[in-house]
Amino acid sequence: MPAVDRRLIARTRAVRALLLCSSALGIATAALVVAQAWLLAELLSASFQDRASVHELRGPLLVLLGVVIGRAVLAWWAELMAHRSGTQAKAELRMSLLRHVVALGPAWLTRHRTAELESLGTRGLDALDGYFTRYLPQLVLAVVIPTAVITAAVTQDIVTAAIIAVTVPLIPLLMAVVGAGARTHAAKRLVALQRLGGHFLDSVAGLTTLKVFGQARAQADLVRRTTDDFRAETMGTLRVAFLSSLVLELLASLSVAVVAVAVGIRLVSGGLDLSTGLFVLILAPEAYLPLRTLGASFHASADGVAAADQVFTVLDSPLPEVRPGAAVPDCPLVELRVDQVCVSYPDRAEPVLDRVSLSVGAGEVVALTGPSGCGKSTMINVLLGFVAVDSGRVTVCGEDLGGLDLDVWRRTVAWVPQRPYLLAASLADNIRLGRPDAPEKDLLLAVHDAGLAEVVRRLPHGLATPLGERGAGLSAGERQRVALARAFLMDAPLLLLDEPTATLDGETEASVLDAVDRLTAGRTALIAAHRPALVALADREIQLERAAAVGHR
Secondary structure (H helix, E strand, C coil), rough: CCCCCCHHHHHCHHHHHHHHHHHHHHHHHHHHHHHHHHHHHHHHHHHHHCCCCCCCCCHHHHHHHHHHHHHHHHHHHHHHHCCCCHHHHHHHHHHHHHHHHHHHHHHCCCCCCCCHHHHHHHHHHCHHHHHHHHHHHHHHHHHHHHHHHHHHHHCCCHHHHHHHHCCCCCHHHHHHHHHHHHHHHHHHHHHHHHHHHHHHHHHHCCCCHHHHCCCCHHHHHHHHHHHHHCCCCCCCHHHHHHHHHHHHHHHHHHHHHHHHHHHHHHHHHCCCHHHHHHHHHHHHHHHHHHHHHHHHHHHHHHHHHHHHHHHHHHHHHCCCCCCCCCCCCCCCCCEEEEEEEEECCCCCCCEEEEEEEEECCCCCCEEEECCCCCCCHHHHHHHHHHCCCCCCCEEEEEEEEHHHHHHHHHCCCEECCCCCCCCCCEEEHHHHHHCCCCCHHHHHHHHHCCCCHHHHHHCCCCCCCCHHHCCCCHHHHHHHHHHHHHHHHHHCEEEEEEEECCCCHHHHHHHHHHHHHHHHCCCCCEEEEHHHHHHHCEEEEEEECCCCEEECC
8 A cells, every 4th residue: 555545635635634734733743853852952961061050941941841832732733633634534435435336326236245335334434543543644744753853963963864864764664565464464354344244234134034944043153253254364464563563663773772872982982972962862763753653553544444445446436327318208108118128247147138128008007027037127227227228229208218317217217126125214204205395195195095004003103103224113015015105105107116015925915916006007017026916917918038028918
């Protein structure tokens, strides 16, 4: 990793501000370091050599006290600014990551584990605290203070200045060598943490299913093994950090010792006066201190830098091409036509859809059937604009879907997925997801049409009842009826339903089918379906087969 990651500077304004302020504070600190060394040398020389009294030294002592207080204030100010900048920079990175993932769309997200992205955007970026609060400010000091020390030493003792100038660059050179190994260990540790987070989240989310099938213990063993991998990577990272810190401390101590020996020999021989010798002796350790601290700070920031690398990998993922879209046709009833459409995914050798053609007439309800993996969900994602076609054409009321404003187009589509996603919000807010400004009477009508009224009466606070994450507190059938209520409330001219009864029992399926029948009345609808009862609601069935499509009346 370079001394300062240019991607962080380019993407976060807080880092640029932090570097500028740290540079100004670093220059002021360097001036105070030199002043403090000079004052101490003069005070000690006057006390022991000139036998000056405390009263005579009162003025220099007060100045020295002011210098010490000034260094403390600058250190406090630098730390406060670093914490604020770090918090702002992490917020900017998280927002950039979220916006980019949203722009990449659901098709990209399905090829990545959401638990790993969650871990990356939370615990992963939290590790950047060490980078912002310790590493970057110390990096500035590691450049400014040794330069100021060497400059001050040149004016007093050229030999000491030469020793410091030769030995100081050895520490960054050693840090660069050690840093390569530390970065590798930190990257492995982050991957192990993400894997552990993913396994733990999946195990907790599916605990009921695992218990029913007797696989809970096996998953616990898997989490235990993943934890051991994480522990091993953490210990490897700490081992590199401790060993490199030992070497850095040894090199800095030897360098100061060389300066002390050279000064001592010349003091004894009379080649150097006491004041000058004390000045360079006090000043020499200050040249190495920022570099020693920088080495420790580097290891503290390694996890955060590894996380930032992964964030930038996501941010560098090319976004789907966005072109100014044409206006969506104002059709009371939508007509769809798919001509010779091909869709393929990078991780699949065969295309998901291969020269598929179908049509859905205005006001027609069509059931899209076929075996699992034949591309029914992919076809719905194509119509939603989440998946771009490799070839072929999709038209809406005669207009090419690829040329339309997709954001506007999606507002004319009501989508009911197989597993609806419910937010950790009130039931009313979940139903209003597609139409947040819907009045209360329209909301109540949608609840009634979706067969959700009985569920609302049973809840303690009715529509204001808060739901848990992913709709915790509702059954699968109730969650499906919430999704149908969303579709009723949107009152969109086109309906896309992706196997809305696939996970339901017979009794619940019957109530959902009644709601689906009411929902499709007077609208164009395409229903991806497996179950015969759902197919029976359609005017026509189109059967998809792998890499082909055949229409049936």
